[in-house]
Structure formats: C-alpha cells, structure tokens
Amino acid sequence: MIERIEQYRELPVALTEAERLDFQRSMLEAMDEIDRLEGRLADYKDQIKGLRADQSSVITECREVLKRGSLEKRVACELIKDYQQGIIKVVRLDTDDVVESRAMEPKERQQGLALVPPKKTLAQRNEERIAAEWAAWLREQALADGEDPDAAVREAAEAEAEKSGRVVRISGRKKGKGAA
Secondary structure, three states, rough: OOOOOOOOOOOOOOOOOHHHHHHHHHHHHHHHHHHHHHHHHHHHHHHHHHHHHHHHHHHHHHHHHHHHHOOOOOHHHHEEEEEEEEEEEEEEEOOOOEEEEEEEOOOHHOOOOOOOOOOOOHHHHHHHHHHHHHHHHHHHHHHHOOOOOOHHHHHHHHHHHHHHOEEEEOOOOOOOOOOO
C-alpha cells in the first residue's frame, strides 16, 4: 500500500520573469528610500551641528559675562564741561560715578566764553520730577474731592514758598520772601 500526504516545504524554485522584475523594482525602491533617509540624516546632523554651535556661543558669552562680573548696557550719562577747571567729565546718571575725565582742548575752552545757561544737575532734575508728580497727585485728589485742581496746586506751592522762604511765581504773582 502507498500512502500519499500533501505537504508544503520551502524549497528553491526558479524565478519567473515577472517575479524577477518585481524583486528588482522592490530592491531599487528600497535603495532609493535608503538614499533619501541618509540625505535627511545628513540634513538633521547639519541642523543639529548648527543648533549646537548656537548653544555653544551662548555658553561662551555667559561664561565671559560671569567672569567679568558685569554686562555692557546702555546707560544715561551727562557730559559736564567745567570751564573754570578746564576739564570735561562724563558722569553716569544712575550712580553719579565719573566714567571719563579729561582736560579741555584750547578750542573747547573757547566755547566756554559764550554765556550759556548752565545745565540742570541731577538733583535739580529729580526735584522737578518729584514736584511734577506731586502736582499731578494734588490735581487728582482735588478732582476726586470736586475742587479746583489748579487752585489746590497753587495753594500748595504758595504754602511751600512761605515755608522755604523762596520766591515762587504763580499766575503772574510773586509769593515768598521779598515779594511785593
């Protein structure tokens, strides 16, 4: 007796022409995809190198600032020409530190001969700013209380003039020491 049982096994089989073309097409597509991925990888590597370089420059800049302990910033300064002493100074307005001081050149001294009103000092400018803020506050308070804001400021200035002994001109009238 002979018994026959059908089985399937993986065995070599010669490729047909259609199968050969399918495998060649699949292989070429895979090779193209690898080339494309390698190109993207190279682009990513370049991009990462650029980002890394940016961060390295930030680190370098921060390291140098920390080492110096200071940072270059734009600071308001005042140029002071002292014609009596013959010097020119640059003073920081935030700290009153002298940043630069030098002797005047002859042609700069010539400019001092013209009568030019002196510039206001930092203290004078601060006093004017505080007075303006105070006057604005007085006006707001007077308006809130239903009073004349200009009258409130005028009365406060007159009282201050009497207390300090200064002459203050308010609306064409003089108040204070020596006033008529």
